[in-house]
Amino acid sequence: MKTLAIAMLCHSINAAYCRSLGDDTQPSWDDAPDWQRNSAIAGVEMHLANPDATPEQSHESWYAQKQAEGWKYGDVKDVENKLHPCFLPYDELPQEQKAKDYLFRETVHLMKHLPDIEEYLALVDEVKNLRQKQQSNVSIMASQPSLGKATGIPVQYVGKKSQYTDRLYGSNLVFGRGQVRNVPSDIASKLLNHPEFQHYEQHLVDTPVNDWAEILHKDDTQTILDQAQIEQNEKLDEENRTMDEIEIVNRMDKKSLLDYAQTKYDQKLDGRNNVGALREHVVGLINQFGVV
Incomplete structure (x- = not known):
């Protein structure tokens, strides 16, 4: 074929x-x-x-x-x-x-x-079945208030890296090889779409319900997620401040631009340049050093 x-x-x-x-x-x-x-x-x-x-x-x-x-x-x-x-x-x-x-x-x-077309179709079916099973596990866990809502869904990293950090979905969760984390269902459903992660069913079987509170206390997943959210909000705030400042700069005249660069960044610009060049220089200072 x-x-x-x-x-x-x-x-x-x-x-x-x-x-x-x-x-x-x-x-x-x-x-x-x-x-x-x-x-x-x-x-x-x-x-x-x-x-x-x-x-x-x-x-x-x-x-x-x-x-x-x-x-x-x-x-x-x-x-x-x-x-x-x-x-x-x-x-x-x-x-x-x-x-x-x-x-x-x-x-x-x-x-x-x-791959041969027949091999490819077989691989597609295998991946599809795996994802359906993982999504089914996620749904089952999410429907159990005593476990799903209290501790999240047990997700295990089974990839080849000694350490994996989730940057794709912005959670900043760090997994060691074989590590299990109790992840909120919305993030868990995304991670389980990747073959490097699996739903850790054995964790549910072996752990008595009374011990889940202790597991939750030791699991730092939520702490990492909260910190990631704080950092994301701070980054967004900084980007908004930068855009607002650039908007102000774009309305300045030549004298204001020269004074701005001198006062804010201790930079003496060449007054012989036109307004466009001065604005470009000042915007470059903002992007390089941030809003001061």
């Missing part, structure tokens, strides 16, 4: 390249005759079996196949009489024809590591 898919792609790229040279004789894959399809498939199989084969060897393989089928050289391709303008030794080919062999080879090696 993969060989056929690569052959189809190689044929389509070759047809597009031919059209760029003014040659409109190349049919689409669906309209191509069997001999042309088989030729492309044979070329793909050659490169897969011989990964170090050069573009020249690719042409030689094609040439040998055409020779065995009775093709000859002709100025114009004539399928009925088996004449082809590329039926020449590689060294005698025009450079634009040699390029076809480079394109063909690179396409094969680019596509060969992609």
